[in-house]
Amino acid sequence: MKTKTDFMLATIALAFTLVVSMGLGGAQGGNAVALRAAASRGEVEVVRSLLEGGTSVDEVNEYGATALILACMRGHADVVRVLLEAGADPDLADGFYRLKPLEWATENAHEDVISLLFGSGAAGFDQLLSNAVDAGDTDKVAELLEMHVPSAEILSMVLQRAIEARNRSLGELLMSFGAVPPPPEILNLNTEILRR
Structure with a gap:
């Protein structure tokens, strides 16, 4: 049975493929795409490096998903911690389902991520x-x-x-x-x- 998470991840993967194959986005746009991809895969060091290089932490894709949302969906607590420390907005909902990071983490039962979000003051x-x-x-x-x-x-x-x-x-x-x-x-x- 497909969940909202499965659908959103498939949609994001398709969009990422299109962006890369068409060469869309400037350097910052490409870095934001790379940030979201690394966050989704749980690549904490890549995420940290991109943020240190000036990539915008709350940049969204065409569905309004931020790197924080993607990391919360997948349960990557270390990535969530780095993103929150970099100033990611824990209350920014995606533009498609209108769900916040906390709702994505809860839907997917990622307790460690939920605790991090509470600690950051997520509503x-x-x-x-x-x-x-x-x-x-x-x-x-x-x-x-x-x-x-x-x-x-x-x-x-x-x-x-x-x-x-x-x-x-x-x-x-x-x-x-x-x-x-x-x-x-x-x-x-x-x-x-x-x-x-």
């Missing part, structure tokens, strides 16, 4: 957690919480949604990470279902 964790709670995906919620524990406010907000969905196991998990159930009068529900 979007709260939305990922919220989506997993709404889907009732206890395993995904546990995985996310093992990587990063959000504020008590966010935990309590998603707990309220788990209570409304009457998902006891999810509620217990969230409370084990510090979520506090809202007063019953706020929910107009009996929160005792989580304590049984």
